[in-house]
Amino acid sequence: MPDSPPPGRRERKKAATRQAIADAALELFLEHGFDRVSVRDVAEKADVSTTTLFAHFPGKEALVFDRDEEAEAGLIAAVRERPEGQDVVEALRAHALRSWVPTASDPRLRQFTALVDGTPALREYAERMWMRHADALGVAIADELGREPDDLACSALARYVLQFPTLAKGRPDPRAVVETLFDLLVHGWRSQQDAARAASRPQH
Amino acid sequence: MPDSPPPGRRERKKAATRQAIADAALELFLEHGFDRVSVRDVAEKADVSTTTLFAHFPGKEALVFDRDEEAEAGLIAAVRERPEGQDVVEALRAHALRSWVPTASDPRLRQFTALVDGTPALREYAERMWMRHADALGVAIADELGREPDDLACSALARYVLQFPTLAKGRPDPRAVVETLFDLLVHGWRSQQDAARAASRPQH
DNA sequence: GCCGAAACTGTACTGGTTGCACTTATGGAC
DNA sequence: GTCCATAAGTGCAACCAGTACAGTTTCGGC
Numbered sequence: 274m275p276d277s278p279p280p281g282r283r284e285r286k287k288a289a290t291r292q293a294i295a296d297a298a299l300e301l302f303l304e305h306g307f308d309r310v311s312v313r314d315v316a317e318k319a320d321v322s323t324t325t326l327f328a329h330f331p332g333k334e335a336l337v338f339d340r341d342e343e344a345e346a347g348l349i350a351a352v353r354e355r356p357e358g359q360d361v362v363e364a365l366r367a368h369a370l371r372s373w374v375p376t377a378s379d380p381r382l383r384q385f386t387a388l389v390d391g392t393p394a395l396r397e398y399a400e401r402m403w404m405r406h407a408d409a410l411g412v413a414i415a416d417e418l419g420r421e422p423d424d425l426a427c428s429a430l431a432r433y434v435l436q437f438p439t440l441a442k443g444r445p446d447p448r449a450v451v452e453t454l455f456d457l458l459v460h461g462w463r464s465q466q467d468a469a470r471a472a473s474r475p476q477h
Numbered sequence: 478m479p480d481s482p483p484p485g486r487r488e489r490k491k492a493a494t495r496q497a498i499a500d501a502a503l504e505l506f507l508e509h510g511f512d513r514v515s516v517r518d519v520a521e522k523a524d525v526s527t528t529t530l531f532a533h534f535p536g537k538e539a540l541v542f543d544r545d546e547e548a549e550a551g552l553i554a555a556v557r558e559r560p561e562g563q564d565v566v567e568a569l570r571a572h573a574l575r576s577w578v579p580t581a582s583d584p585r586l587r588q589f590t591a592l593v594d595g596t597p598a599l600r601e602y603a604e605r606m607w608m609r610h611a612d613a614l615g616v617a618i619a620d621e622l623g624r625e626p627d628d629l630a631c632s633a634l635a636r637y638v639l640q641f642p643t644l645a646k647g648r649p650d651p652r653a654v655v656e657t658l659f660d661l662l663v664h665g666w667r668s669q670q671d672a673a674r675a676a677s678r679p680q681h
Numbered sequence: 682g683c684c685g686a687a688a689c690t691g692t693a694c695t696g697g698t699t700g701c702a703c704t705t706a707t708g709g710a711c
Numbered sequence: 712g713t714c715c716a717t718a719a720g721t722g723c724a725a726c727c728a729g730t731a732c733a734g735t736t737t738c739g740g741c
Binding site: 487490491494525526527528529532 | 687688689690691692
């Protein structure tokens with residue numbers, strides 16, 4: 274979806290600068306590692322002053338996640354534009370399966386993930402980022418369901434759903450993780466326990 | 478529970494130093510605000526070098542939360558030493574009601590909370606801290622239930638429970654929050670929806 | 682009494698982040 | 712077309728958190 278009116282030279286240049294910075298950052302980080310590259314190095318490579326860099330990004334970690342507003346928009350859209358009659362939770366489950374699980378295929382995405390996973394500062398930043406999305410998602414859900422924007426159950430639901438990335442980390446089968454977590458969410462801990470009890474006495 | 482053998486002068490002095498630092502920090506932070514006080518100021522007031530300060534605390538934020546291991550221990554204990562036959566989730570609910578809800582009474586605790594809530598850096602730090610506890614709690618739960626330490630449902634349960642402080646923030650009735658969240662957890666989103674549906678057509 | 686380890690010190694450094702005063706480029710008003 | 716307010720960018724200096732290092736003092740156990 275391209276910009277509606279052709280944006281002026283000014284905004285194009287601004288966007289270009291931002292992009293140059295993000296590209297320089299990612300390249301350096303991937304090559305040398307996040308904490309062996311200084312912000313000054315990045316600014317140098319992008320040929321801007323560090324002041325300019327911080328005018329575009331609020332901090333060093335943000336250089337890596339310059340494309341995360343899309344992720345939030347995707348979540349909200351999954352809820353708002355779900356098929357007629359579909360439950361909100363099921364819409365989120367579908368969204369998770371659609372956009373989460375295939376992460377493992379693209380090689381460019383894989384090395385990106387490796388970078389994040391291998392850097393504590395980035396892991397934590399990513400997690401906090403998701404939690405910020407949780408608020409927006411919670412409000413969207415509440416709105417869809419015709420409840421108050423601060424409805425407790427909706428906030429809780431949003432936060433629960435966004436725990437995914439963290440919980441799935443290091444597990445072999447992301448699809449199974451999604452299914453398990455959503456089942457737990459929908460049916461509750463009680464039924465989870467029942468299932469476990471049944472499994473623990475397979476005789477009879 | 479006091480220390481079993483009288484600890485030597487060395488350890489007592491160490492503890493005293495640590496305490497002096499924490500006290501100095503809290504006093505300065507409460508008076509001037511977290512980010513208007515530098516670590517050097519704290520070290521100065523406690524009459525130690527900054528090096529020493531960082532030997533006792535891993536970072537500036539940690540100065541504020543010097544007593545949080547107890548919180549984790551409390552959570553684990555709530556699970557491990559629960560009454561015979563009580564469900565793990567119910568044990569956690571009871572623990573939450575017991576140690577969470579009365580937070581609002583003590584005035585010293587109130588200004589502490591105000592400090593944390595009013596400082597983004599501290600809010601985020603506190604949240605991350607809880608999440609670190611989540612891992613330990615998840616393992617403990619799994620162990621109690623005779624499952625693998627990395628059992629997915631147990632990890633999810635632990636993380637869900639620890640979202641409390643965040644979700645309860647700014648709500649008038651903490652007790653109600655606890656009850657609502659635990660009911661949602663136990664019975665699942667489906668029943669939550671049913672309840673909402675029933676409430677939305679009170680006629681008949 | 683002695684020795685090794687642990688606590689502590691002072692200094693100097695790295696690196697993220699900000700404030701400030703200043704130039705330059707742009708877009709809109711006239 | 713000219714002019715001006717403003718946004719983007721610059722360079723520099725500073726602040727502050729956190730760390731490395733090379734000591735010195737103080738215990739505690741032997």
